[in-house]
Amino acid sequence: MFEAIAFYLFAFLTTVMFFIAVTTTQALHALTALAAGMIFISAFFFILGADFLGAIQIVVYSGAVMALYAFGMMFFDTTRDVKEKNGNKYIVFGLSILAAVLVVVIFAAPMVTNNIVALHPMIEGAGNTQELGMVLFTKYLVPFEVAAVMLLVAMVSGIVLAGKKMDLSLTLMSDAEIIDAKKEQHKKVL
Amino acid sequence: MEIGLNHYLVLSTLLFAIGLIGVMRRKNLLLLFFATEILLNSVNIAFAAISHYYGDLTGQLFVFFVIAIAASEVAVGLGLLIVWHKRHGNIDLDHMSTMKG
Amino acid sequence: MELYLYLALFSPLVGSLFAGLFGASPRTKIAGVVPSLLLLLSFVSSTVLLIYILSGGEKVHVEMMTWMATGDLYIPFGFVVDQVSVTMMMVVTLVSTVVHFYSIGYMDHDKGFNRFFSYLSAFVFSMMILIMSDNFAGLFIGWEGVGLCSWLLIGFWYHKESATWAANEAFIMNRIADLGMLIGIFLVYWNTGSLQYDHVFATVGALDKEVLTWMGIFLFIGAMGKSAQFPLHTWLADAMEGPTPVSALIHAATMVTAGVYLVVRANPLYDLIPNVGLFIASLGAFVALFAASMALVNRDMKRIIAYSTLSQLGYMFVAAGLGAYWVALFHLMAHAFFKALLFLGAGNVMHAMHNELDPFKMGGLRKVMKGTFIMMTLASVALAGIYPFAGFFSKDLILEVGFVEHHYIIYTVLLFTAGLTAFYSFRLVALIFHGEERYKLFGIHPHEAYKFMLVAMSPLLLLAIIAGSFKMTYFEMVTAVLPATEYHVHSTIAYWIMTIGTQLFVILAIAFAYKKYANNKVKVPDGTSKMENRLCYKILSNQYYIPYIYEEYLVKPYRELSTVFWKQVDMKVVDATVDGIAGIIYAGGEKTRVMQSGNLSTMLKWMVAGTIGLLSFAVVFGLAVRYSGEIKTILSGLGV
């Protein structure tokens, strides 16, 4: 019973929050609603016994990602009203509602599957974090390392793209301009 | 009233649909990225629920990786937006249609 | 004998090539003399062969080399000299020798002198192939070859629009008939397995009547074109645009008789299908009358003679159709002599009159052109069939054939035509040589032709007079290969009545012609006289409006249809379809490329829309599978 109440409550809250996040014209509202939604989602994780995920959901999303977005928002100066031209709202909503309805039609039906064998069953008596760690560092070691590479890639990309070096475009400069620019740089360094 | 897997799946789908709405109607790229986050998050709920009901950890691992991916995407996406913003002073995708046809 | 055969056959070719060598160079006598002498050689060789055959020699048969051989088909270049072909060879070489010599004078002033002899000899060569070939394919070579030479010679004065038009007309009309001929040949091949005369005629007896009939009909269609039978006759009159010696040689004596020759040659075939024979005879009789009627009112000297030729060809076909092949061949021979003479005479007149052709503009020429006058008169007499000239023996024989074979209608028609023939022949003679000297009105100073031209014509004159006396010799010779039916009216009285009656009728016609046209009252018609405005005159002078009909209802529609095919069908339907398909594809690209608006939002929408589309399809499918049982029940309930 408690579970049901919690589910419906948080379901309602996340839905509303996310809905606000995609519809509001106030960027700040959107950001706030999104962050709230994320936190509510972590509630589901806790309900479902995925404590570790709940924690990183809050840490990574609400902490890191939202902070990044907030920073971005300030950088882009989009804290004010966002003016968006939306010519064909009906298409947007029509398509989405259709999508939702279609999937719900199927998902509302019970699954008859019965051959499911848990490959990595939950272990009695171990904490969620422990369990995850076990699997992550055995079976999913490679994906984990690749994810590390991915984060490295993301980092390098972020640095490169946001870096100062991108301000001048060698692609658009003729050879002479490039030489001039080089000299300029040298001066600065000196 | 038992909350079953289907409930979570339906919820996840609804949230996914909300994400799609955002993806389709947002013209401000930053806000558009919000919507993509919603997409990933909605799936995460479903994964966690399935994991829970099947007693299998893979779903939670998937969520773990999805979160990592989402974080990386944010980094790259913001990087791209920054370069664009530096040049054009806006991040409105309606201004971004020099190539077409 | 083979040597003579080759001499007879190839010397015209050598002559042609020799003259052809000078084709592009200015006029030289030698280009005319050498071919003429070579033809004389050919003539002599033919004579030798004739004597050889006459003296009872075996027919000469040579096979020079293979032409086509594939599958079961085997066609050699084979030549045969037998009684029939040697007769034709004599006619052809004699007339052409005469015409060649004559032409040296006639074409004297023409720029294309060398070219002319080249063509003319080439024609003789083709004609020789036609008559000497031992198979249908060889015949067809000659057949087409003479057609080609005829085209070249009719259009000899190619700067004249009318000449080239006539040349093309002749060629195309002949082609129509040649198609029939070709089909006939195919029929022969597929039914007998060969094209060699001896093999074919040995096997035709075993064939179906129906097949034989078709064979006969198609071969005769070929003959109709070459011999200008109705309805393919219009080209012959128009062919008179060519130089007159050409008309004499090709369009009177030789080429046009090729059709008759074909029927004669194929006599074993036609003997088996008397119905077709009767048709040929009827058509012949019709053409005889039909052509003669057009000759009555015509105002073109050469055309009159051409119609006369046509009419006489009709006679020949009557004979051939009724199975009297030797008679047909005999008339062919005799006709060749006097008709060529007539044409050459006409040529003299033309020369004298500076190419004036309207006999109404001449008159009284007998004073200045005595020799020509005599020759033409005698030729006309022969044509009219007055005893003892050649025409009497050959033409009266055909009348007799008609009578004896109990085809009285044909007989009557031919008899009437004989009168007409006499009338128009002497109308022409009278207009040209008698009466007032109307040419003076036009400021022409006529003169007689070169002496040697007259000399050259003299053999023909001689033969026109005496050819009839060879009848029995000839009969004995040819009947070695042709059916030897003698045609005698059984009752002697009837015979005499018929003969004398015919003679009287003809003489009356001549007298009438003289009375009407040999006086000084004849005026150059100007289209106002009462007679000229009569309906029948108009019909006749317009050749029954047949050329008009052809032009209006065949040529023009063909031309228009061609243009429609090109401009409407080919360009606007066939090609437009191809381009249309390409255009639709291209336009499809242009129309739909807006999908790529360049706007990211649109792109995302497309992605989502694609997914949704797939989803809807999936749901429909999934539901259908899940509820397949129920759906089936409902459907069966509905009676599907």
Added chain:
Amino acid sequence: MLNHILSILIFFPALAAMLGFIIHKDSIRAYGVAIAAIEFSLSLWLWFSFDSSASGMQFMEHLPLVPAFGINYILGVDGISLFIIILASFFTMIGIASLTDTKNEKNMIVTLLFLQMTMAGVFAALDGIVFYIFWELSLVPMLYIIGAWGGPLRIYASVKFFLYTFAGSLVMLVGMLFVAYFYYQATGTWSFAILDWYRLILPESFQLWLFAAFFIGFAIKVPMFPFHTWLPYAHGQAPTIGSVILAAILLKMGTYAFIRFSLPMFPDASVFFMFPIAVLAIIMVIYTAMVAYAQEDVKQVVAYSSVSHMGIIILGTFALNVEGITGSIFLMIAHGVVSGALFLLVGVIYDRRHTKMMNEFGGLAHVMPRYATIFGLMLMASVGMPLTINFVGEFLSLLGFYKQSHILTLLAGTAIIVGAIYMLAAYKKMFFGEVTNEKNKNLPDVSKRELLALIPLSIITIWLGIYPKPILAPINNSVESIVQLMHDKSITNEAKTRIPNLVKGAEIAKTSEQGAH
């Protein structure tokens, strides 16, 4: 060397063309003529070493290319292909020799040499894929020739030519893949070798579909009505040399392919489709002849006349008997010579006047008598005058088809009438009458260089018209074996009766002879 003569024939010009790039442009013509002459003499050598009495393939070469997929480099000639190869090299030679002032002469000659490679390849190939390679590749040089040296609409014409044929041959390719697959199913190995395919007996329903697929490829190439509309454009826009080779050789690929592929591989389908195709052929003959009559441009007349003649060739091919097929092959060569010559002749006048409109001319016989004579000769050959090369082919083709249908042959036979009509009309417009146009008054007659090309063609036209045997005999041998093969392979009764059995016929004749004794 004789063992590889076909490869040499194919690749020698290509190698020479590559070398041609480094030759100075002033000397390129001599080089081109020399190469083409060598190529031609090689092809003559091929002829002399060819055993005319044998019916099978000769000078076979076999080299695995993609054995895993059954693609092999197999070459060989028989009587059917031999003469077209010779003709191709001959036309390349005289084409280069008589080339008049052309911009970028070097490119032209190099292109022509490449074209020669593809032409030799198509007719020598005995593997479906190798055949297809050369077949497609031949489009490229021709595309370039039309597109780079053509008239004002050249790009449209060349692209249309390329795409149309390309699309058709792709469909054919699918057909080939099917045949190979059926062969695979039957034997367990892949093979694209034509001689292997010959051994394959397919059910009639398959034959019909495959025949249709091949037909589209071939029919467009021929081109058959209603796929012919690329041809007038291609000819109309192409430079003289392009038209010559297009008409003389490239069109023959289609008809040749019918004989090489469609007939022996699908005998029942050939019989089944005989009448529809014959009807198409007759439409080609009559309809295009009429269209030709309506033309105002002399080159278009010749172009449409090509279509018309190709109709007869198709008809002969689908006579399905020795006479017809032999005739059609002979007519291919004949038409190659004659239409090639006619296009050369049109080129002669085009070089002088830079127009091809007939109303611009008139009375040319006065000004250019030699030209008029040669034109006249070719005209007569074109209308099928006996003792010219065309007649032999036309006669045999029609004769052959007469066995199958009387009425249709009669209709097709109108070719000799309608052909005469447009040809004579065109000749009359151009050569007869008075010289009316001032510009025509002083045109020079045919030059020596032009005669260099025209005289040999004239000689061939007459020589082979009088004595076709040297060509007819080898063709006949090969055709007999194909017809026999078709008869043996055919399944339906209809086909058994339509296609003559040569062996049985001979046996009966023998036994009856014995009986007579």
Added chain:
Amino acid sequence: MIEPVNVSLASLNLMTLAPMLIPIVGALLILVIDIFKVGLDKTLYVSISLLFLLMDFSALLGSAGVFTQDGIMMGVFNVMLIDGLAILSQFIIVGASMLFIPLALTHKRFHEFSYPEFFALFLFMIAGFQFMVATDNLILVFVGLETSSLALYTLVAMHNRDKSFEAAVKYFTMGALAAGFFSFGAMVFYALTGSVEINQIAAVLAANKYVDIGYVLVGVVFMLASFGFKLSLVPFHTWAPDVYEGASASMAGFMSIVPKIAAFVVAMRLFEFLIHSGVAWLEVVLYTFVIVTMTAANIWALVQTDVKRMLAYSSVSHAGFVMAAILIGTTQSNSALFLYWILFSFTNLGSFSMLWISRQKHLPEHQRSDHTYDKFAGMVQTSPIAASIMGLFMLSLAGVPPFALFWGKLYLVSSAVTGGYTVLAFIMVLNSAIAGYYYLKLIVYMFMKEPIMGNDGHIYVANATIALKTIIGIAAIGTIFAFVTLNPLLELITAFVYNSGY
């Protein structure tokens, strides 16, 4: 309680990781070098990248050798899956990359190559792709996919001009949406089967006899959408033309080959078993995708005015063409896919490289985009060899024999024929015919038109260096003489594909 885990090192089969680790090491090395010494020339990095790719290639050769002997290998807790598909596709990925990297050595300076990070990201990306193809675990697929994609977005943007930013943003955003689809699809499969490993999924679904077909279809739909994006199937292709146009020509050529083959391999793993289990729906949908993608992309390519955009649409069309192989799903068709793609990579890289060497920095006024058709008008007169080579590539793309792509088309269409897809075979060839038009258009411009005023032909080779010429030469030789290597190639591919169970 959790038991300690004992894993023997041998059972991990760490060798399977070698090919992926090599580029990662290379990338790290580059980053490290950059830390120590700034401003080194790009030639150094090109050489290092090339070297590591070469090592990667030889490592792959090793794997290939092992595969031929022992068959399919699993490694590192059965996450890595080294089968024929993985090896073949890695060969293509690494091979094409080796052809791509030297294209950095242009005569003109372009922005991205001044970064050592460019090469590092490039190598990371290669590793990402390699991971993606060498596993059947959807998690690793996803992570690999994202690694490579994120790097690729950056590489595109690093060209540093407005169009490339626009391209990168578009690519990125749509990529993010596709990532969402991917995770959703994976979720559905996970919900259905409790597994994220394709083999396992297949096994469970088969055991259940596809009772939950509706769920399966939803999963397939989202997977299709995700891979449709990666493979640029219509209507998920919209990024392709814009991104190709925005990216540098060399990068566009790279993108037309490497990411797609990786996606193809995953699609093959994922859809092949579904097709074989008789999911009629999927067959219909794929059929539609193939036809629509081929045809629509073709007709859009027809109307392009820019060669690069035309080639972009043409690549889309080719992808649709090759997608047919997955639809057909026989060993022959799957082999044909690899054969096609190998041959395609030579030709397409070649043609994009030709555009690359003619890249101008500043466009003249009459020229609207980088590579308009007009720019190539009359090219044969000024630079005949370049024009001939370009023409060669166009002919090959059009499928004119005997050039490379013809053989691919031949084998692919043949597989359609063999697989019983007759109509599809005809549609495929007819599309090739339509495609002929736009390839021909460029040939027409190059060979049959007069050059635009003031074009002295320098622009066509302005960017050329020995390195670029070598690459183009290799591509040209590969295009012309493909038939020589065809037989061994075909045998190898067939053996690899067959032994992997496809």
